[in-house]
Amino acid sequence: MSVFQLEDIKKEFKHGNTSEQILKDIDLKLNKGQLTALVGASGSGKSTLLTIAAGLQKLTDGTISFGGQNLSSMNDEQVREVRAKHFGFVFQHAHLVPFLTVQEQLELMIDTAELKWSKKDKQSRIEDVLKTVDMWNHKDSFPENLSGGEKQRVAIARAIIHEPEILFADEPTASLDSKRSVEVMELIERLASELNITVLMVxxxxxMLKYAERIVEMKDGKII
Incomplete structure (x- = not known):
């Protein structure tokens, strides 16, 4: 079942009196609980498409539909609210707050999503998620005391703590060695399967493609 749709997406960047079309007539549907990998050469438009889909960058033309809503017609504050409550993000680097413990990283995300959970429910959810990513024993650790793979698992925990429907992942294993990359991808694959989270990954x-249920290739701003 399709839960997220991109229709006729176009993106142009203007350079003085000229413009460059980065995305050209993109149509893409994401299905519930499916892990979709976006692949293609550098400059093909993968990351641009992901950031536009996630509401982190504005499109030039087209329609983005999610949960019966047209995100492309919303103002910035409305998009921010959808993003905070329904989307999760994992990037190449974990981007953890250096002065917060692992548990506090997740508490901050819950507060950002403006979830009205009781203190007991919040703590229970944090414990469940950290156990899911095998980081509960590190709940009081600061980022400087974690390995690269551990930081990325915390970043994934932070991305799913508020129970998002969509997880956007941009090169989530690019900064990791092969062993840690496998661990992170096995985790993302398991989250998609067990928690029914829809994943779009560049x-x-x-x-890493063996973990994807679906592979979408891009070239010169188009899906081929």
Missing amino acids: THDND
Whole structure:
């Protein structure tokens, strides 16, 4: 079942009196609980498409539909609210707040999503999620005391703590060695399957494609 749709997406960047079309007539549907990998050469438009889909960048033309809503017709504040409550994000680097413990990273995300959970429910959810990513024993650790793979697992925990429907992942294993990359991808694959989270992931690593249920290739701003 399709839960997220991109229709006739176009993106142009203007350079003085000229413009460059980065995305050209993109149509893409994301299905519930499916892990979709976006692949293609550098400059093909993968990351641009992901950031537009996630509401982090504005499109030039087209329609983005989610949950019966047209995100492309919303103002910035309305998009921010959808993003905070329904989307999760994992990037190449974990981007953890250096002065917050693992548990506090997740508490901050819950507050950002403006979830009206009781203190007990909040703590229970944090414990469940950190156990899911095998980081509960590190709940009081600061980022400087974590390995690269551990930081990325915390970043994934932070991305799903508010129970998002869509997880956007931009090169989530690019900064990791092969062993840690496998651990992170196995985790993302399991989240999609067990928690029924829809995942859109950009990757250059062909070894990671075996974890994707669907592979979408881009070239010169188009899906081929």
